[in-house]
Amino acid sequence: MGQVQNKIAIVTGGASGIGAACARTLAREGAKVVVSDIDDLGGNALVATINSAGHQAIFLSHDVTDERRWQDVVAETERHFGRLDILVSNAGIGLLAPSIVDMSLADWRRQTAVNLDGVFLSVKYCLPVMRRSGGGSIIMTSSVAGLRGSGTLAGYCATKGGVRLFAKSIAMECASKGDGIRVNSVHPGIIDTPIWNKIRPDLSSGGRNAPIDIEGMARLGAPLGRAGQPQDIANGVLFLASDAASYITGAELVIDGGITGGSISRSGPLAGGATRE
Ligand SMILES: NC(=O)c1ccc[n+]([C@@H]2O[C@H](COP(=O)([O-])OP(=O)(O)OC[C@H]3O[C@@H](n4cnc5c(N)ncnc54)[C@H](O)[C@@H]3O)[C@@H](O)[C@H]2O)c1
Known part of the structure; x- marks a missing residue:
């Protein structure tokens, strides 16, 4: 028996990075997974891998900002699998701005449309079918940027902070209705995914130059010293999706190598003998 045996899951932004790992893991643990993404090539390749490993997944081409398409995706999921137990509302983009005054309203709206409108629509259209299914688990991908500020990611932080409290609010709605649906947020730190290659806006003055050194950034920024x-x-999403988390709702699971836990010194008198290069 897998940890989510026979449950039906939708993973948005499931073609790449964190979403792809969630889709693979839920499928490995017995769930039937709907992978949704705008990346048709990546999404189809992923479901082919999942299915060839003897698990079950389908891909649906889906822009999470498209309300009409959300109705199709939920209907298609119900038609194909008959129910919905797990929603991983994960699709997101990050746009970096050296200063907030450099951020165009179009970029602000684009980021908010994917990271916040997309999560709102996911809940609006998935909750009814999850209620008809008798309960379930919703996991929203926020970020450490939803817990603390960042000088160059203000717009992103605004969306991820919004996701954090949206999750808690929907958790309260579901608890008050007694519908058996739990709602939690996950807060990744610096995770090695393609998002870091896409994070800069198209600024005409050198918006895209050297690639971001994720490992270097994590070595300095994460107490565990790596991305x-x-x-x-x-692994955290699987736990929250599973019945092992049946008493957990309205919570935030931080998976960040210690970033929000505090700070450590790598050298000097406060290093505690743990000096590292
Ligand atoms: N990688 C990190 O360090 C990190 C840290 C904190 C939070 N996050 C969050 O994790 C989530 C997943 O990011 P990732 O790091 O795996 O990035 P990623 O770029 O590898 O994956 C994001 C996926 O979302 C898809 N997507 C983008 N816009 C979409 C839209 N409008 N509709 C549907 N799909 C869309 C992309 O095609 C891609 O497949 C995001 O919400 C991101 O903000 C990532």
């Missing part, structure tokens, strides 16, 4: 892997987040 996380998508599987680290998928």
